[in-house]
Amino acid sequence: MENLTQIFGTNVFSEEVMKQRLPKDTFKRLKRTLDLGEGLSPDVAEVVASTMKDWAVEKGATHYTHWFHPMTGxxxxxxxxxxxPTGDGRVNLEFSGKQLIQGEPDASSFPNGGxxxxxxxxxYTAWDATSPAFVKDGTLYIPTAFCSYSGEALDKKTPLLRSMQAVSEQAVRILKLFGDKETKKVTSTVGPEQEYFIIDKTLSQQRKDLMFTGRTLFGALPPKGQELDDHYFGSLKDRVSDFMKDLDEELWKLGISSKTKHNEVAPAxxxxxxxxxxxxxxxxxxxxxxxxxxKVANRHDLTCLLHEKPFAGINGSGKHNNWSLGTDKMNLLEPGVTPHENAQFLTFLVATIAAVGKYAPLLRLSAASPGNDHRLGANEAPPAIISIFLGEQLTDIINQIKNGALTSSTKQTHMDLGVTTLPKFPKDVTDRNRTSPFAFTGNKFEFRMVGSTMSISGPNIILNTIVADILKDMADKLEKAEDFKSSLSKIIEELVQENFNVIFDGDGYDPSWVDEAEKRGLPNIKTSVEAIEIFNKPEYVALFEKFGVFTKGEVCARQEIMFEEYAKTINIEALASIQIAKKEILPAVLEYVSSVAESITNIKSVVSDADVSAQIDIVVKINNLYAEASKALAVLEKDLKKVQEIKEVGEQAKAYKFEVFEAMQALREPCDALEELVAEDFWPYPSYGDLLFRV
Structure with missing residues (x-):
């Protein structure tokens, strides 16, 4: 690998590159667009386009693309x-400001929800100047928004930018009330951790379920799984280490600050x-x-599985969305040494708590997906109930506010391990809680519910919008207040009183939490289809329209797309399950049981009174499971056909969840039991043990 500091961002048309290459006046005008949201004039776009093209060609680019985020995720x-062409059989390389600013892809071929x-x-695609262009695989990639001819957002970026603008405007109002007259923009920031599985490509290509759905639809657990906790933070296998090195280098060239890499809990x-x-x-x-x-995994003859639950019975994968708010000078969720005295921090903290308490169903919606239904509530993911973990220090402060007497905050201490050669180091004022779906972790909130395949745009659109709503209510009241300090204290105390029930520092995996949450009045939206149903509630549509994040039409379109995606995903999985069971598993079982039956006949022909009861027992067990699987297969085919005919998309999605998916599970159970009885040489595809441990 080349020197990291030399390769980082080399394929990015970064602010530093623009500063070096653009005329000073052009760069200053572009910076006003980037920093203050001012409109971009055509003459600036023309200069930027020419400069960007020259830079990209030097990097080996021959093409450009408007890169966007349709609602496929x-x-x-x-x-x-x-x-x-120049007309004389030659060509020039051209790239105009118009080509930079606007493109025109087909808008009807992507999901649009009507x-x-x-x-x-x-x-139309429209250049998003706030996200830098980059070169990849010989092409200049230009991040863009995507909208219809009539102006509706057909992508995930446009509403995200709208939500960022909304929370910025309301946060700036709050900062002005605290005497900050200079800040013009508040930015929401995110650090998304990404979990994934790496398995051998040759083995993965032998599994049609992985090929078609990204997860295993069948599979018995191996003798060893994750129960010894030996894989978590364990030493990297050579193939995985080589893959990770190449991955880091590719990401660093694109200006992506890949910082941490490690083994997760599950094997592979x-x-x-x-x-x-x-x-x-x-x-x-x-x-x-x-x-x-x-792509990098494929280069190493490996397969990367991003699905939330590629293997049943072991940990699935999520995406921890670490969210905060800040200016160019400070993090607004930084508590400081004495957070009980930091009124500005408490304002933004309580606004976030109130937003989550008031709009918990929307946060749950933002983590809704077919894959995430397998994961939420299991031992590797938070439950479907939205709650907030604050830790000892902040919980104590919130309790004091609730009780009307805020006087102190827990002081930081030092860790003494009782060994003189080990250093005494500062101990955080609070522990972490991995069972919490929304946890404060020092100077940010970690939203742990997001699924590993999901775009993080959805969760952050919701977070930005709901926090903007609470901040707006606070600013509206405070701007009219005669006494800012006393009014602020009253507002904060009221919000804490109203939303205190959402704060929970205990074990989210404990079954008793479900009952406790119900007593507190917290929603428990267990499945994605139930979460999607709430999207178009009038109060939520009004919220999005208030801040211009979504129109009613855009909300209804996205709801329909989410239902369609759910239904289509389960439909594909059901069809794959039917094909694998019918063409692979059941024929393999028949072949094996026939061989056992034949061996019984052969033994009896040699030794007529031989004890073949064990072999007969195997045949009986397999035959019974074969019959059970055959019946379950017939039920799945029947249910699938019936559900495919349902016209209303929401009802169809629910039927896929509660009928087709359940029928798939009923087919899987005897098939997995058969895998444990049939000889390995007869089984038609690699086992869990092969996939998880042969890397």
Whole structure:
């Protein structure tokens, strides 16, 4: 590897590159767009486009693409070359300001939730100057927003930018009340940790379930799993280490600050974590991380599985969304040494608590996906109940506020391990709680519910919008108040009183928490289809429209898309389950049981009174399970056909969850039991043990 400081960001058209290459006046005007949100004039775009093209060509680029985030949750790109014919059989390389600012992909071929008819194809991509362009695989990638001909957002970036603007405007109002007249912009920042599995590519290609769905639809647990806790933070296997080195280098070249890498809890599971960046850029980067994980793994003859639950019975994968608010000078969620005296910090802390308490169903919605339904509430993920962990120090402060007498905060102490050669080091004022879905972790909130395949745009759109709503209410009252300090104290105390029930520092995995949460009035939305149902509630539509994040039409479209995605995902899984059971598992079982029956006949032909009861017992067990699997297969086929005919998308999604998925599970149980009885040589595909341990 080359020197890290020399390769980092080398493929990014960064602010430093722009400063070096653009005329001073052009750079200053562009900076006003980046920092203050001012409009971008065509003459500036023209100069930037020419400079960007020259830089990209030097990096080996021959094409450019407007790179956007459609509502598939993936990314999209259409590549155009820089060439322009000169008329004499030659070409020039051209890239205009218009080509930089605007593109025109087909808007009806992406999920649109009814916003576009099939025959209405025109859509636009618009350059997002706040996220830097980059070169990858010989193409200049230009981050863009994507909208329909009539102006509706057809992507995940546009509403994210709107939400960032909304929370910035309201946070700036609050800061002005604290005497900060200079801050013009508050930025939401995110550091998304990414979990994933790495398995051998040759083995993965022998599994149709992995090929079609990204997860195993069948599979008996191996003798050893994660019960010894030996994989977590364990030494990296050579192939995985080599893969991670290449991954880091690819990410660093793209300006992605990949900071941490380690083995996760489950065998073959790993994690990477970047340093924080603005939410918009972090979202772009996380999409690039997922894409790069898959590509680099493939280069190493490995397969990267990003699914939330690729293997039943062991830990699945999530994405910890570490969210905060800040200016160019400070983190607004930094408590300081004496947080009980830090009124500004307490304002933003309590606003976030109130936002989560008031809009918990929306946060749950933001983590809704078919894959995440397998994971939430299991021992590796927080439960579906939204609660907040604050830790000892802040919980004590909130308790004091609730009781009307805020006087102190817990002091930091030092850790003494009782060994003179070991250093005494500062001990954090609070522990961590991995069972909490929304935990304060020093100077940020960690939203742990997000699924590993999901775009982080959705959760951050919700977080920014709901916090903006609480801040707006606070600012509206405080701007009219005669006594700022006393009014602020009253507002904070009222918000704490109203939302105290959402604070929970205990074990979220304890079954008693479900009953306790119900007593507190906290919603327990167990499945994604139930979460998606709440999206278009009038109060939520009004919230989004208030801040211009979504129109009612955009909300309804996204709800329909989420239902459709859920239904289509389970439909694909059901079809794959049927095909694998019918064409692979059951024929293999028949072949094996026939061989056992034949061996019984052969033994009896040689020794007529031989004891073959054990062999007969195996045949009986297998035959019974075969019959059970066959019946379950017939039920699944029948249920699937019935559910496919349901017209209303929400009802169909629920039927897929509560009927088809349950039928899939009923088929899986006897098939997995058969795997434990049938000889390995007869089984049609690699086992869990092969996939998890042969890397």
């Amino acid at each position: 993936k990314t999209a790109e259409k590549h155009d070359s820089f060439i322009e 916003l576009r008819a099939t025959f209405e194809a025109r859509g 599971q790993h994690e990477m974590a970047p340093i924080f960046s603005t939410t918009n850029i972090a979202t772009d980067h996380n999409q690039l991380v997922m894409d790069t994980l898959v």
